[in-house]
Amino acid sequence: MSKPNTRDQIFDAAMKLLSERAFNACSVQDITTEAGVPKGSFYNHFESKEALAAEIVSHYGELGKWRDMLLDDTVPALERLKRYFTIVNGRMAERGYQHGCMVGNMSAELAEQSPVIRGQLGEVYKNWTAKLEYAIAAGQREGTIPDKTSAQVLASFLLNAWEGTILRVRVERSSVPFEQFVDLAFNKILT
Secondary structure, three states, rough: OOOOOHOOOHHHHHHHHHHHOOOOOHHHHHHHHHHHOOHHHHHHOOOOHHHHHHHHHHHHHOOOHHHHHOOOOOHHHHHHHHHHHHHHHHHHOOOOOOOHHHHHHHHHHHHOHEEEHHHHHHHHHHHHHHHHHHHHHHHHOOOOOOOOHHHHHHHHHHHHHHHHHHHHHHHHOOOHHHHHHHHHHHHHHOO
């Protein structure tokens, strides 16, 4: 097995630490120590910690090909939406309801602090919303989701509500906020 390159080691260490501690609570030194590389090597690969964080946000937005299940027209729309939220909620439960969503965490911490990261976050939210919108619009065409509200508005609302749910789950360390989200989303809003 080949040895990971220094850039990848730094990137992976930063992903881990930003998820666990947040941006402002970890330094370049923390990242390079976690990566097991000299601090000076950081700047051979990244212009700044902010540039690295913006790249991580973009990468995180592309992770989780499970979001692509929202585009799978072989599965009824309402079912794929339920599956999607079951998977993301389950991932949080597996981690003991800790660390939250990288996109939500970075939004809360850095939206006012970094225009570069705010721009990356905006792109991630836009793409994520588009996939939810696609599934909702399919459900509206199938007649399983009411069309009195646009698919785009419903998609934005669901994503906003889910990100808020993640915050509550982290505080309460309980599945109850997820259960409430799923109940309202699938028994009141989307039906």
